[in-house]
Amino acid sequence: xxAPVLPGLLFDKDGTLFDYQKSWGGFTLAFIHDLAEGDSALxxxxxxxxxxxxxxxxxxxxxxxxxxxPEEAIAPVLPLLPGWTAAALTDRINAGAAVAPQVxxxxxxxLFDRLRxxxxxxxxxxxxxxxxxxxxxxxxxxxxAFSYVAGYDSGHGAKPGPGMCLAFxxxxxxAPGDCAMIGDSLHDLAAGRAAGMVCVAVLTGIAPDxxxxxxxxxxxxxxxxxxxxxxSL
Numbered sequence: 096x097x098a099p100v101l102p103g104l105l106f107d108k109d110g111t112l113f114d115y116q117k118s119w120g121g122f123t124l125a126f127i128h129d130l131a132e133g134d135s136a137l138x139x140x141x142x143x144x145x146x147x148x149x150x151x152x153x154x155x156x157x158x159x160x161x162x163x164x165p166e167e168a169i170a171p172v173l174p175l176l177p178g179w180t181a182a183a184l185t186d187r188i189n190a191g192a193a194v195a196p197q198v199x200x201x202x203x204x205x206l207f208d209r210l211r212x213x214x215x216x217x218x219x220x221x222x223x224x225x226x227x228x229x230x231x232x233x234x235x236x237x238x239x240a241f242s243y244v245a246g247y248d249s250g251h252g253a254k255p256g257p258g259m260c261l262a263f264x265x266x267x268x269x270a271p272g273d274c275a276m277i278g279d280s281l282h283d284l285a286a287g288r289a290a291g292m293v294c295v296a297v298l299t300g301i302a303p304d305x306x307x308x309x310x311x312x313x314x315x316x317x318x319x320x321x322x323x324x325x326x327s328l
């Protein structure tokens with residue numbers, strides 16, 4: 096079998112493998128409810144700081160938790176919670192996130208089996224914690240599909256920096272130009288571009304097509320459309 100075009104495929108996790116709104120809207124409101132402990136004014140303030148509508152559970156495009164690391168997500172929240180330290184709140188977010196039910200953007204097993212059968216090497220680069228990423232992949236039954244999994248705490252830095260992307264290329268023995276970074280946010284696309292990768296945007300996150308398109312080589316409805324796009328190259 097000849098080598099495939101773009102043999103290295105590096106995926107973001109939230110909003111890419113898993114539909115962001117469906118996976119995290121309800122979880123985030125429940126998290127806010129627990130933190131507020133019955134204080135409705137605090138719950139409203141926390142929701143505003145997290146960029147989520149407390150009624151519809153819809154995220155604002157500029158929500159700090161959509162593309163950021165857990166530390167970046169809690170930065171606007173921490174001043175509202177004087178009894179919490181950054182470390183304790185980050186630990187609580189990471190622990191809750193690791194067991195949060197995820198809604199797949201497509202049939203992940205079918206997709207990843209197909210891509211691997213075509214000779215592609217798969218990786219994950221997420222601004223979530225690595226342990227949470229591993230837990231979500233295991234929960235979805237696709238952990239074994241990935242030869243590389245990195246989170247913001249894996250030692251390569253966070254996106255939009257290129258560290259995780261470059262580490263994937265090094266780990267797989269591929270040139271960055273032979274890899275694609277696939278994600279739903281500008282952070283993903285900036286990281287891939289800085290690393291010299293092809294950039295693929297998907298619309299299963301919060302950012303709209305009009306925001307992503309100027310920074311991507313292609314915009315797909317979801318990752319289930321990858322095989323057809325790859326075949327067209």
